Amino acid sequence: MKDLFTQLSDAVFNMEEDEARKLASDIVMNKLDIVHAIEAGIVVGMTRAGEMYDKEEYFISELLSCADAMEAALSILKPELGDKEMPSKGRIVIGTVAGDTHDIGKNIVSLVLEGGGFSVLDLGRDVSAERFVNAAVDFNADIIAISSLMTTTMENMRDVITLLIEKSLRERFRVIVGGKPLSLGFAKRIGADGYSSSAAGALRLCHKIMSNKLIENVIRKR
Amino acid sequence: MNTHNQYCISRETDYTQDKEIRKILNDGINSETILSTCQLIKQKENSPVIKLPSDIDLWYLSGNKQITDIIAATELICCRDYKILLDCIDKLRGTPIMLKVNGAFSTLLSLTGSEFLFRQMIKSETEITAAINRINTNTVTFIKEAVLHGVNIISYADPSAVSEVIGEKLHYKYSIKATYDFMCLARPYLSGSIMHLCPRTSFALEKYMLCFFDKHHNSHNNLINELLVLSQCEDIHFTGHVCVNADKHLTDELYILNELQPQG
Numbered sequence: 140m141k142d143l144f145t146q147l148s149d150a151v152f153n154m155e156e157d158e159a160r161k162l163a164s165d166i167v168m169n170k171l172d173i174v175h176a177i178e179a180g181i182v183v184g185m186t187r188a189g190e191m192y193d194k195e196e197y198f199i200s201e202l203l204s205c206a207d208a209m210e211a212a213l214s215i216l217k218p219e220l221g222d223k224e225m226p227s228k229g230r231i232v233i234g235t236v237a238g239d240t241h242d243i244g245k246n247i248v249s250l251v252l253e254g255g256g257f258s259v260l261d262l263g264r265d266v267s268a269e270r271f272v273n274a275a276v277d278f279n280a281d282i283i284a285i286s287s288l289m290t291t292t293m294e295n296m297r298d299v300i301t302l303l304i305e306k307s308l309r310e311r312f313r314v315i316v317g318g319k320p321l322s323l324g325f326a327k328r329i330g331a332d333g334y335s336s337s338a339a340g341a342l343r344l345c346h347k348i349m350s351n352k353l354i355e356n357v358i359r360k361r
Numbered sequence: 362m363n364t365h366n367q368y369c370i371s372r373e374t375d376y377t378q379d380k381e382i383r384k385i386l387n388d389g390i391n392s393e394t395i396l397s398t399c400q401l402i403k404q405k406e407n408s409p410v411i412k413l414p415s416d417i418d419l420w421y422l423s424g425n426k427q428i429t430d431i432i433a434a435t436e437l438i439c440c441r442d443y444k445i446l447l448d449c450i451d452k453l454r455g456t457p458i459m460l461k462v463n464g465a466f467s468t469l470l471s472l473t474g475s476e477f478l479f480r481q482m483i484k485s486e487t488e489i490t491a492a493i494n495r496i497n498t499n500t501v502t503f504i505k506e507a508v509l510h511g512v513n514i515i516s517y518a519d520p521s522a523v524s525e526v527i528g529e530k531l532h533y534k535y536s537i538k539a540t541y542d543f544m545c546l547a548r549p550y551l552s553g554s555i556m557h558l559c560p561r562t563s564f565a566l567e568k569y570m571l572c573f574f575d576k577h578h579n580s581h582n583n584l585i586n587e588l589l590v591l592s593q594c595e596d597i598h599f600t601g602h603v604c605v606n607a608d609k610h611l612t613d614e615l616y617i618l619n620e621l622q623p624q625g
Contacts, residue, residue, distance in 0.1 A: 154483065198528030200482040207480065243475060243526070 143171065144179035147212060151184025151254075152191075154204035156211045163215035173219045174226050178256065181209050181216075185254025189339040192247070199247065202338075206250050227258040229349040232274045233284040234262030236295045241288035248286065248317060251338040257345060268298040275312050281352060282345055285331075287318040297329040313348045317341055390421045392448040399449075409585050410457040410514065413449060415503065416468060427474040431485060434472040435492040439499040443506065450510040457589055459605070460512045462504065464519025464562070465496035465543070466535045475521065482531050493535060497543045505550035513592045514585070515551075516605050517543075518559035533569060537562070541571045544621060548598050555592040556599050563601025563616070574601055574616035587615055 141149070143166050150159040166176045188205040191197035197205075217225065231252055235245050242264040253259045260278045262270060266285075275283050283303075287293040296316050303309040315333040316326050326334035333348060335341040385397045399411045406412075422441055428434040450458060463471070469492055470478045481489060504515060522536030540562055547556065558566070566572050577600075579587045584603055591597050599618035 195528075198531070199526055200479045200528070200531060203476070203480045204483050207484075246476070 143169070144176055144183075147176060147180030148184035148187070151181055151205055151208045151212065152187045154201060154208055156204075156208045159208040159212040160215060163212040167215060167219050173216050174223060176216055177213070177226055181212055182254065182256040185209055185251065186339075186342065189251035189255065189342055192251070193337045193339040199243070202247060202250060206254060209254055225258070226256060228256040229281040229345060229352075230258045230260075230279060231282045231284055231345065232260045232262060232271065232278050232280045234266035234271060234274075234286070235264035236285050236287045236292050237265060237267045237298070238295055239287050239289055239292040240264045242286075244288065244318065245286035248284065248338045248341045251342050252284070252345060255342040255345075257342075268295070268302045271299045272302050272306060272308065276308070280312060282313045282315060282348060284315050284317070284341065284345075286316070287321065290320045293318065293320055293325065294329075296331070300330045313352070315341065315344055315348070390418050390445065392445050392452060395445065395449050396452060409583070409589070410459040411453055412459045412461055412516070413446065413453075413512075414461045415446060415500075415507075416463055416471065418445060419468070419471060423472055427477065428472050429474070429477045431469070431473065431481060431488045431492050434469055435495055437472060438468055438496055443503050446503075447506060447510050450507060450512060454511055457514075457585075458512045459514040459516050459585070460504070460507050461516045461518075462500060464517065464522060464536055465493040465500070465539050467519050467521035468496055468500075469493065470521040479527065482527065482535065486534075489535065493539045494542070497539060497546060501543065501546045501550065504547055508550055508552070508554045513554055514588050514605075515547075515554060515556040516559075517556055517562065519562055520559070524565070532565075537565045537569055537571065541566060541621070544572075544599060548621070551598045552595065553592065555588055555597060557588055557605055558599060558601035560602050560604055566601075570622060572599075572621045573619045575619045577615045577617045579615045584615065591615075591617070 147162040150162055192202050233249050235242050249259050249261045285296050313332040316331045317335050323334045333344045335344045382398050385394050388394050403411050519536045524532035602616035
């Protein structure tokens with residue numbers, strides 16, 4: 140018999156909204172560790188869903204249904220956290236670059252990052268460089284994630300990095316970019332810290348950035 | 362991620378953002394404003410036909426709001442009055458007309474928004490299937506009238522149904538099979554007209570072996586003019602595999618439906 144955390148992970152992965160809600164209630168009733176339930180149940184389930192999406196075995200409808208199962212479980216678990224904060228692997232502001240109104244891909248990345256345990260502030264689409272930078276400061280973000288679908292707007296990503304430099308904030312935030320016409324070469328040319336071509340890849344990239352950040356902080360303190 | 366047939370969508374977006382067109386449509390949706398818009402597009406494209414969009418009134422009817430209820434959206438789509446469009450067709454008597462018709466999935470999505478519909482595609486299969494069937498029946502009823510009023514070409518596409526986004530299984534169920542059902546329903550009413558399928562749809566129909574197309578030499582070297590000629594052939598009802606919106610066609614070929622495979 141699988142433990143409740145694994146069952147919750149399966150329910151999220153299998154898009155079973157009612158089952159996820161029931162398992163979350165069982166976890167609360169059995170007084171199990173809520174933080175662990177979120178990490179070992181929901182985060183693992185959504186990460187698995189993101190990987191299936193990258194393999195083209197799950198598509199947008201499946202991913203949204205997994206997110207609904209995740210929300211159903213969180214609606215039971217979150218109130219039980221009490222004084223404890225929601226476990227977060229890092230803070231991310233995400234948006235589609237200025238001039239670009241395509242947001243489905245960005246929404247999926249946002250969903251996978253949130254499901255993967257990050258705190259995500261989604262700024263929506265057609266986001267100016269000023270809004271990205273101001274939101275990152277206000278949200279105390281670790282990472283700024285920018286998306287673009289069009290070759291005509293991808294160059295606008297550079298403006299965010301330029302503005303960060305102008306405001307002497309470049310060192311504070313890691314900037315990652317993604318979107319259909321982009322490449323690692325383009326990301327390097329505009330001075331971004333990372334690039335991913337997929338949602339699960341973006342999640343792995345953010346994990347890597349946060350691990351590196353942790354190591355840098357430890358070294359700095361020494 | 363590309364969620365629509367980007368080429369045609371961006372072309373339509375250009376029109377909806379066109380200052381002259383916006384100025385006309387700001388006066389509301391009536392046969393005069395629709396016709397002025399269509400005439401303007403005809404001039405811009407230097408097209409031999411008037412392209413009449415069959416769903417131009419939908420957003421106005423919904424108050425430009427997304428409707429997050431499948432039944433309510435279906436009601437709005439199926440209960441609207443097609444009088445304005447039929448009036449347009451009557452006023453265009455003598456001018457070749459291409460009626461642009463979207464597939465039921467794209468029509469439904471235009472009202473509900475993609476995120477809502479994508480969410481419901483797995484959870485509410487029965488409701489969506491029923492909605493698509495109802496929209497199909499309703500559209501065929503309109504097409505029957507439109508052909509009687511003088512429409513020559515029906516240009517059919519399902520631009521919001523993209524298999525790379527929704528997956529092949531759901532794409533087949535909600536778009537390709539739905540298109541096949543739509544073709545079966547519409548065929549008896551196409552006399553004196555022709556239905557041209559967007560190549561994304563016609564190739565997919567062939568891929569799933571729901572129908573097959575034969576090569577036909579386009580002697581007019583202009584797809585629309587050729588379609589106008591073919592619309593008068595009693596035994597030809599459907600064409601496909603080339604894009605009616607493309608500025609230039611790379612070949613002088615057109616593809617005519619050979620047969621609709623029996624349902625099974």
